[in-house]
Amino acid sequence: MGYPLLDTNISKGASVIARKPIFLLSFLSLVTFAFAVLVQSCGSNPAAPSNAPTATPTITSMPTPSWHLVGGAGFAGQANFVQLAFNGSAPYVAFQDASNSYKATVMQFNGSSWAAVGGAGFSSGAVSFLSFVVNSGTPYLLYEDVSASNKATLMQYQSGNWTTVGGAGFSSGAVNSNTLAFSGTTPYVAFQDGSQSYKDTVMEYTSGNWSLVGSAGFTANFGYYPSLAIYGGTPYLAYQDFANSNLGALQQYTGTGGTGWAAVGSADFSSSSANFTSLLFNGSTPLVAFEDGANSSKASVMQYSSGAWSYLGSAGFSAGQAQSLSFMLNGSTPYLAFEDGGNGNKATVMKYSGSSWSTVGNAGFSPGTASSLSLAFNGSTPYVAFVDAANGSNVTVMEYY
Numbered sequence: 502m503g504y505p506l507l508d509t510n511i512s513k514g515a516s517v518i519a520r521k522p523i524f525l526l527s528f529l530s531l532v533t534f535a536f537a538v539l540v541q542s543c544g545s546n547p548a549a550p551s552n553a554p555t556a557t558p559t560i561t562s563m564p565t566p567s568w569h570l571v572g573g574a575g576f577a578g579q580a581n582f583v584q585l586a587f588n589g590s591a592p593y594v595a596f597q598d599a600s601n602s603y604k605a606t607v608m609q610f611n612g613s614s615w616a617a618v619g620g621a622g623f624s625s626g627a628v629s630f631l632s633f634v635v636n637s638g639t640p641y642l643l644y645e646d647v648s649a650s651n652k653a654t655l656m657q658y659q660s661g662n663w664t665t666v667g668g669a670g671f672s673s674g675a676v677n678s679n680t681l682a683f684s685g686t687t688p689y690v691a692f693q694d695g696s697q698s699y700k701d702t703v704m705e706y707t708s709g710n711w712s713l714v715g716s717a718g719f720t721a722n723f724g725y726y727p728s729l730a731i732y733g734g735t736p737y738l739a740y741q742d743f744a745n746s747n748l749g750a751l752q753q754y755t756g757t758g759g760t761g762w763a764a765v766g767s768a769d770f771s772s773s774s775a776n777f778t779s780l781l782f783n784g785s786t787p788l789v790a791f792e793d794g795a796n797s798s799k800a801s802v803m804q805y806s807s808g809a810w811s812y813l814g815s816a817g818f819s820a821g822q823a824q825s826l827s828f829m830l831n832g833s834t835p836y837l838a839f840e841d842g843g844n845g846n847k848a849t850v851m852k853y854s855g856s857s858w859s860t861v862g863n864a865g866f867s868p869g870t871a872s873s874l875s876l877a878f879n880g881s882t883p884y885v886a887f888v889d890a891a892n893g894s895n896v897t898v899m900e901y902y
Contacts, residue, residue, distance in 0.1 A: 568866040568899045571884065575892025576615045577608060583896055584633035585875040585886035588640060592879065593618065594886045595633040595642055596896055603627035605642060607658070610898070623663045624648070624656070630692075632681040641666070643681040643690055651675035653692055655706070671711045672696070672704070680729040682736070691729040691738055694718050701727050703736055703754070715754055715761025721745070728780040732787070738762075739780035739789045742769050749775030749791050751805070770803055770810040771795065779828035783835065788813060790828040790837050798822040800839055802853070818851065818858040820844060827876040831883070836861070838876035838885050846870040848887055850901070862901050868892060 571592065578600030585594050591609055598606035601622025608615045618640065626648025634641050639657055646654035649670025656663045666688065674696025682689050687707055694702035697718025704711050714736055722744035730737050735754055742750040748769035752762045765787065774794030781788055786806050793801035796817025804813045813835070821843025829836050834852055841849035844865025851858045861883060869891025877884050882900055889897035 566862060566902055568862050568885075568901050571898040571900050572610050572613070572615045574868055574897045575889050575895030576898075577606065577896040579894050580888050580896045581873055582629060582631040582644075583873040583875050583886050583888055584631050584642075585877045585884060585898065586633050586635045586640070587877055587879050587884075588635045588638060590879055592877070592884055592886075592898060593633070593635065593640060594875075594896055594898060595631055595640075596873075597628055597631065598622055603629075603647075605631065605644060605656075607633070607640060607642065608896075619658055619661065619663045624654075625669065630677055630679045632679045632690075634681050634683060636683045636688075637686065641681060641688065643679045645676050645679060646670055651695070653679060653690060655681070655688060655690065667706050667709070667711045672702070673717065678725065678727055680727050682729045682731050684731040684734050684736075689714065689729060689731060689736055691727045691736075693724060693727065699723050701738060701740055703729065703738060705736075715756070716759070719752070719760035719762045720750075724750075726776065726778045728778050728789075730780045730782055730787070732782045732785065737765070737780060737782075737787060739778045739787075741775050741778055741791075745769050747774040747776075747794070748772075749778055749789060749803070751780065751787060751789060766805050766808065766810050770805070771801075777824060777826040777839075779826050781828055781830055781835070783830060783833055788828070788835060790826050790835075792823050792826065793817055798842075800826065800837060800851070802828075802835065802837070814853055814856070814858045819849070820864060825872050825874045825887075827874045827885075829876045829878060829883075831878050831881055836876060836878075836883060838874045838883075840870070840872055840874060841865055846872075848874060848885055848899075850876065850883060850885060866899065867897070871897075 580596040583596045595607045604622035605624040605628045606621045607618040628644040630645045632643040643655045652670035653672040653676045654669045655666040676692040679692045691703045693699040700718035701720040701724035702717045703714040724740035728739045737753045739751045749771035750769045751765040755763045772795045776792035779790045790802045799817035800819035800823035802813040823839040825840040827838040836852045838850045847865035848867035848871035849864045850861040871887040873888045875886045884900045886898045
């Protein structure tokens with residue numbers, strides 16, 4: 502005779518329910534026992550048996566950073582005096598363009614290809630000794646202007662056109678080795694001044710006119726490789742001092758004394774010849790990079806700190822002779838690009854990491870011999886433009902990522 506587990510017919514009264522408590526209790530005991538057996542057989546986590554397979558995480562290796570072409574090798578005709586700068590995140594390159602009668606050309610990379618800015622060969626005549634700066638979104642190009650008796654001309658690109666700043670050929674005589682810098686919106690230029698026996702002269706453009714900063718030709722003799730920087734509104738000029746065995750020199754504008762210029766520290770800071778001098782400021786500290794005659798013509802950087810000149814890292818830190826130096830800061834880290842005699846005269850970039858100089862990627866990374874190097878940064882990414890001997894001496898730009 503079967504008995505129901507639960508009698509829902511309450512209308513039969515309490516006597517019906519009272520007859521079945523023993524059977525209900527027995528059923529609950531059986532359920533409890535069965536559950537205990539199930540737990541024991543499956544372990545403490547029935548949903549994940551001990552012999553269940555476990556997932557193995559996938560580890561993806563990151564690619565090793567290296568140097569890459571920007572828009573193809575040798576993208577523009579035979580070139581010289583190559584200069585690279587950024588306008589926002591867009592790289593611009595300026596150069597003497599042999600395919601356009603040696604006139605000035607500036608090109609911009611649009612993400613897929615290079616295109617002329619304001620037309621190829623926009624200058625009125627042939628150019629040399631270019632210095633290119635983008636200031637507050639406006640590109641400026643300084644050069645020796647063959648159409649203006651080899652005097653200095655500065656042009657700016659605005660509203661789709663290149664126009665002169667203060668007129669073409671504003672210097673008193675022919676110029677060599679031009680260098681351009683800005684203090685706010687005020688352009689300053691320095692050059693070897695043909696009207697002063699190719700001693701160095703600095704000029705500024707204010708109130709619609711070009712004027713001298715100190716005396717014209719204030720260096721003692723030829724001032725080769727002039728490199729201009731502005732710190733705290735004060736112009737500084739580094740150069741190779743022909744009057745003193747081609748040593749490296751740095752002067753600042755003081756507005757006093759016979760020329761208005763004075764040496765920073767000793768009259769000359771290097772112990773032997775200093776070629777390709779390149780000046781920048783790291784905070785308030787001036788740094789000068791140069792090809793160091795005292796160290797087998799390798800690259801060296803010296804700094805002026807606590808009233809004295811000293812090497813930044815080791816003297817002569819490059820593998821071989823260093824030419825065509827381009828010196829830049831990224832944040833507070835100095836970077837130096839150069840034609841590397843220790844690696845087939847190809848392009849090499851090195852950086853100073855607080856105690857020593859190390860290569861950025863491979864040394865000698867360019868396709869072939871690289872000259873007229875120019876280094877610039879897009880954020881923390883270094884770019885280098887150069888004359889590429891492996892590609893018809895055309896312009897090539899490479900980036901490191």
